[in-house]
Amino acid sequence: MFTTRRLSTRIVGLFLGLLLLVQAAGFGAIRASIESSARQTLAAELQVGERVWRRLLEQRAESLVQGATLLAADYGFRSALGSGDTETLNSALENHAERIGATISAWVDAGLAVRAVHDASGGAAADLKALGRLAGEMARGKGGGGRIANIGGQPYQFVGVPVKAPLLIGWVVMGFPVGQEIVDDMRALSGLHVALLVPAADGRPRASASTLGAAATDALTARDERALIGGQEMVARRVPLADGGAAALLLRPVAEAVAPFRQLQQLMLAITLVGVAVFAVGSWFTARHVTTPLRSLVDASVQLGRGDYDQPLAHTERRDEIGDLAKAFDQMRVNIAAHAGEIRQLAYGDRLTGLPNRARFRDAVQQAIDAPGSALLSVVMLDLDRFKHVNDVLGYHFGDRVLKAVAERIAGQAVREGDLVARLSGDEFALLLPGTDGAGALAVAQRLVTTFELPLLLDDQMIDVSAGFGIASWPAHAGDADALLSRAEVAMYAAKRKTASALVYDPAIDAGSAQTLSLLSELRRALERDELRLHLQPKISVGSGALIGAEALVRWQHPQRGMVPPMEFIPFAEQTGFVRQLTLWMFEATTRAWPALRSLGLARVSVNLSTRDLIDGDLPAKLDTILQRHGVPASAFCLEITESAIMDEPQRAEATLNALSSAGFKLSIDDFGTGYSSLAYLKRLPVDELKIDKSFVMGMAREADDAKIVRSTIDLAHNLGLSVVAEGVENGPILEQLAALDCDEAQGYHIARPLPAAEFAAFARRWRERDASTAAVLH
Ligand code: C2E
Ligand code: CA
Ligand code: CA
Numbered sequence: 001m002f003t004t005r006r007l008s009t010r011i012v013g014l015f016l017g018l019l020l021l022v023q024a025a026g027f028g029a030i031r032a033s034i035e036s037s038a039r040q041t042l043a044a045e046l047q048v049g050e051r052v053w054r055r056l057l058e059q060r061a062e063s064l065v066q067g068a069t070l071l072a073a074d075y076g077f078r079s080a081l082g083s084g085d086t087e088t089l090n091s092a093l094e095n096h097a098e099r100i101g102a103t104i105s106a107w108v109d110a111g112l113a114v115r116a117v118h119d120a121s122g123g124a125a126a127d128l129k130a131l132g133r134l135a136g137e138m139a140r141g142k143g144g145g146g147r148i149a150n151i152g153g154q155p156y157q158f159v160g161v162p163v164k165a166p167l168l169i170g171w172v173v174m175g176f177p178v179g180q181e182i183v184d185d186m187r188a189l190s191g192l193h194v195a196l197l198v199p200a201a202d203g204r205p206r207a208s209a210s211t212l213g214a215a216a217t218d219a220l221t222a223r224d225e226r227a228l229i230g231g232q233e234m235v236a237r238r239v240p241l242a243d244g245g246a247a248a249l250l251l252r253p254v255a256e257a258v259a260p261f262r263q264l265q266q267l268m269l270a271i272t273l274v275g276v277a278v279f280a281v282g283s284w285f286t287a288r289h290v291t292t293p294l295r296s297l298v299d300a301s302v303q304l305g306r307g308d309y310d311q312p313l314a315h316t317e318r319r320d321e322i323g324d325l326a327k328a329f330d331q332m333r334v335n336i337a338a339h340a341g342e343i344r345q346l347a348y349g350d351r352l353t354g355l356p357n358r359a360r361f362r363d364a365v366q367q368a369i370d371a372p373g374s375a376l377l378s379v380v381m382l383d384l385d386r387f388k389h390v391n392d393v394l395g396y397h398f399g400d401r402v403l404k405a406v407a408e409r410i411a412g413q414a415v416r417e418g419d420l421v422a423r424l425s426g427d428e429f430a431l432l433l434p435g436t437d438g439a440g441a442l443a444v445a446q447r448l449v450t451t452f453e454l455p456l457l458l459d460d461q462m463i464d465v466s467a468g469f470g471i472a473s474w475p476a477h478a479g480d481a482d483a484l485l486s487r488a489e490v491a492m493y494a495a496k497r498k499t500a501s502a503l504v505y506d507p508a509i510d511a512g513s514a515q516t517l518s519l520l521s522e523l524r525r526a527l528e529r530d531e532l533r534l535h536l537q538p539k540i541s542v543g544s545g546a547l548i549g550a551e552a553l554v555r556w557q558h559p560q561r562g563m564v565p566p567m568e569f570i571p572f573a574e575q576t577g578f579v580r581q582l583t584l585w586m587f588e589a590t591t592r593a594w595p596a597l598r599s600l601g602l603a604r605v606s607v608n609l610s611t612r613d614l615i616d617g618d619l620p621a622k623l624d625t626i627l628q629r630h631g632v633p634a635s636a637f638c639l640e641i642t643e644s645a646i647m648d649e650p651q652r653a654e655a656t657l658n659a660l661s662s663a664g665f666k667l668s669i670d671d672f673g674t675g676y677s678s679l680a681y682l683k684r685l686p687v688d689e690l691k692i693d694k695s696f697v698m699g700m701a702r703e704a705d706d707a708k709i710v711r712s713t714i715d716l717a718h719n720l721g722l723s724v725v726a727e728g729v730e731n732g733p734i735l736e737q738l739a740a741l742d743c744d745e746a747q748g749y750h751i752a753r754p755l756p757a758a759e760f761a762a763f764a765r766r767w768r769e770r771d772a773s774t775a776a777v778l779h
Contacts, residue, residue: 007294008287015283016276023272030268034261039235042257046237049192049250053239056186057148060176061159067100068161068174081107081169086116093118097174104156104175108135110168121152121177135160135171148178148241153198154208155179155246178241180209186248187211193234193251195219196241205245212251219249226254293322297329309337350423352400353407361422361430366481368418368434369474378441378473380431381488382410382448383496385466387427389647393681394461402463403427405456413448430488438473438504445469445502468496472505497571523556523569523578527585531557534589535754536597538763539606539725539747542739547767550597551606551640551747552590553754554582570610579610587623590637591630593757598636600764604666606638611645614653620663634664638689642670646685654685661686668725673709683720690717694728697748701734714741 071077074096080088089107097105097118107116114132134149138160147158156175163170183194195210197220210216215230227236233254240247293315300313313330315322350357356364368377384406391399403423410429411421420432433441448469456463470492478484487505495503503509526532532554539549556564573579590607597605613619627634639660646653646669661667668689669682673696682690692713699706710726717724726738729748738746755763 008284008291011287011290012280012283016280019276019279023275027265027268027272030265034258034265038254038258038261042235042252042254043237045252045257046192046235046250049186049190049252050237050239052190053186053194053248053250056182056189057157057178060182061157064100064102064157064159064174064176065161067096067102068159068172070100071096071105071174072161072163072172077172078163078165081163081165089116090118100174101176102174103177104131104151104158104173106131106135106173107170108132108160108173109170112136112171115170121154131173131175134158135173138171138173148246149175150198150246151175153200153206155196155198155241178209183209183211190250191252193229193253195249195251197245197247197249199245219251227251290322293318293326297326300329300333304333304336309333353404353423355407355411355429356420356422358422358424361420361424361432362481362485364420364422365432365474365484368432369481369484374434376437376473376475377432377434378436378438378471379484379488380433380441380445380448380469380471380502381424381485381492382429382445382467382469383492384427385468385496386644389644390463392647392650394463398458398461401458402456402465405458406465409451410448412451413444430485436473438471438476441471441473442502442504445471449501466501468492468500469502470495470505471502477505522558523573526556526558527581531559532582532585532589533557533563534586534593534757536593536605536757536760537747537754538752538760538767539745540751540767542726542735542743542746545771547601547764547771548603548745549605549638550602550760551754552586552608554586555754555756574610574612577612579612580616583607583609583613584622584626588626589757591626591632594630594632594636596761600761601768602764604636604638606640606668608640608670609645610642611648611653614641614645614656615649617652617656619656620659623660623665624663635666638666638668640668640670640691643672643674643682657685657687673713687722689723689725691725691727692743694748697726697728697734697738698730700737701731707737710738710743711741714743718742 071092074092077089077092077096080092093105093107093116097103097120103120105118106114108114108131112132112135114135117131130149130151134147138147138158148155149158150156155178157178158173158175160171160173162168163172178196183196186192186194193211195212195216196208197205198208200206205220207216207219210219212219212230215232218227218229219236221227225236226233228234229251234251235254235257237250238247239250296314300311303311313326313333315326316330317323318326365377365379368374387399387402390402407421407423407429410431414421414431414433416433416435418432418434422430422432424430431441431444433444436444448467452465452467456465470488470490472478472484472487472491474484477487490509491503491505494509495501533556535553535555536550537553538547539551540546541548554566554570556566556569558564570579570582573582587607590605594605609619616622623634641653641657646657657667666688667686668691669687670691671693672690673693690713692710696706696709696713700710701707714724723744725745725747726734726743727747729735729738729746729750731750734748735746735750752763752767
């Protein structure tokens with residue numbers, strides 16, 4: 001995430017950098033061209049300015065010449081010339097000079113000698129020689145229009161007019177100061193600044209007039225280039241005025257010329273700034289467009305790395321390269337997921353949960369035992385109850401998810417370092433707890449029992465999970481890993497048998513299981529030695545109280561142990577398959593007893609079937625053989641099957657049930673309410689009767705919940721057209737309750753315990769007499 005964030009920053013940075021580079025180059029180019037064109041413009045302006053300046057001087061000269069010509073033609077002046085009277089001449093010069101605004105006026109004779117001078121400036125008279133020289137130059141036609149000369153440190157514009165009578169007798173020379181007035185005119189005309197520079201007495205120039213005001217002295221050092229004048233950068237052009245260094249300096253402020261370009265530049269700058277902003281936002285979005293999916297790809301790969309292959313990738317719908325990448329990535333995920341099981345199996349042993357398998361667990365236990373300094377450890381083994389039914393009813397996929405969830409719950413208890421959780425087989429798990437003794441391990445197991453009490457919630461399905469826990473410790477119970485595991489297993493099966501949630505191994509359990517083994521081989525001989533007995537438990541009609549049936553229950557008359565109850569050998573008979581012979585023996589015995597039972601008024605007799613019977617496709621034929629032999633109809637029998645017996649192998653069970661039903665047997669679901677089957681499923685089966693499990697019936701007087709279950713089971717069964725039998729009716733009030741709930745039949749110790757077949761007839765007679773005398777069982 002960190003790196004991709006940097007990537008987007010880098011993309012944005014790069015784009016902005018490039019943009020700024022291009023803009024800076026453009027900016028520089030424009031600036032350079034502004035510079036050069038400003039320079040050109042300024043130079044051109046100054047050139048024009050020079051022409052205007054010269055023209056201005058010429059115009060003035062022309063008007064001065066007119067004034068001088070007028071003087072030369074003036075009668076008074078001519079007669080003063082004729083008189084040769086200097087006084088008169090001077091006053092004539094003075095009059096005229098004043099009239100046309102000349103500062104200096106002089107009469108120069110044909111020999112170029114200055115004869116009379118009027119000098120209003122008061123300093124030029126000393127420079128008579130200069131005046132004479134000027135007149136001479138003008139006489140020779142040089143600067144006839146006007147000539148500028150420096151007189152007394154001040155530039156003057158001179159004009160000379162020849163006086164003829166009729167031959168040339170001399171010259172009238174008039175001089176006008178070139179000063180502030182003309183400088184201001186020039187500024188007004190051209191917009192340029194002007195400074196007049198004249199050499200002073202000490203040889204250094206000074207500004208005699210200028211449009212610059214106080215900054216005029218700055219202009220003294222200006223050449224034909226830039227100069228800083230009055231704090232302003234200006235371009236200058238020097239126009240010589242007269243010999244001796246006087247000059248007019250034409251000046252133009254650079255800023256004024258550049259101003260329009262500056263505006264352009266500012267506009268450029270504004271456009272650049274806006275461009276940068278737009279670009280920044282644009283490239284940021286572009287970068288995000290790329291880096292956001294990249295980031296999610298990174299997250300996804302981290303997830304894949306963790307082994308989570310369930311999350312489909314985002315951005316696969318995109319039609320660009322990112323989309324292609326995401327699609328390729330997602331395909332990779334799917335492929336990995338497909339192989340994940342194998343990969344996990346390679347790495348850990350169990351492909352479903354990722355937990356170690358039995359072999360690895362065994363090795364880990366052995367290693368823990370062998371580890372130097374290891375003093376004790378315990379193994380907790382557990383096996384889920386009825387897990388097979390979860391698989392059968394809800395499907396293997398669902399079963400897998402249950403196993404995963406269970407594995408997670410167990411792993412939650414492996415909190416200490418060195419603790420190890422393994423999946424030994426289908427629904428069998430184990431925990432290795434180093435440094436923990438039996439008591440400590442029992443506490444862990446009990447915590448797990450508590451954890452398991454919370455139902456699993458998968459896809460809105462609540463699944464109750466329970467398990468039997470067995471614990472064995474090293475070195476207390478076993479010396480090596482194999483022995484330890486088998487002791488834990490023995491303890492676990494003992495826990496399941498005794499429906500204790502957890503048991504620590506005890507050598508006595510093993511003795512018990514050894515006993516069990518010998519019991520099974522004994523059971524085999526029991527048939528041959530005819531040690532099995534048929535007991536019958538009466539069933540009555542709840543409504544009328546009449547004896548209407550009986551359930552056949554097996555007993556084992558053991559030569560040493562006495563009467564062995566079925567719960568001590570039926571489960572083992574089922575495990576070994578021996579129960580199939582037992583069922584046939586019971587069926588045969590019941591069939592033989594039937595004629596007597598029928599004569600006692602019974603409608604039918606019930607016989608229990610087990611899972612093993614149901615998966616035996618030949619069962620209907622075998623039963624039929626027995627019926628044939630004794631000439632008894634199938635309709636005399638009700639066959640009781642537990643829900644779990646059906647759910648162990650639903651398809652084969654269903655086939656057998658269909659065959660039995662069409663052979664004429666009534667079918668009953670035994671222990672209803674303890675399994676996983678739903679009525680909706682049972683409806684598909686050719687069932688006639690539901691037998692509510694005794695645990696609910698026995699509890700219904702005390703537990704409101706049990707009463708509710710009984711009530712709703714009766715209602716549902718009736719709705720499905722099934723008759724309902726309540727077993728475990730231990731007292732009168734329960735029977736009354738059942739009557740109120742419209743239950744059909746009842747069976748239980750309140751009516752009678754299972755009786756040896758020989759005693760049944762006597763019971764039936766007693767029952768009928770009592771029935772007749774009281775007219776109702778309910779009292
Ligand atoms: P089940 O089929 O549910 O049989 C009913 C059991 O409930 C019988 O126990 C019976 O004695 C007992 N019972 C009857 N009324 C009451 C009562 O009011 N209160 C209490 N607490 N119990 C009552 P039993 O005979 O020990 O049989 C136990 C189980 O052994 C049977 O349960 C059945 O699953 C199995 N079993 C018995 N005989 C056979 C057989 O011939 N074949 C097969 N496959 N299983 C059998
Ligand atoms: Ca039964
Ligand atoms: Ca039962």
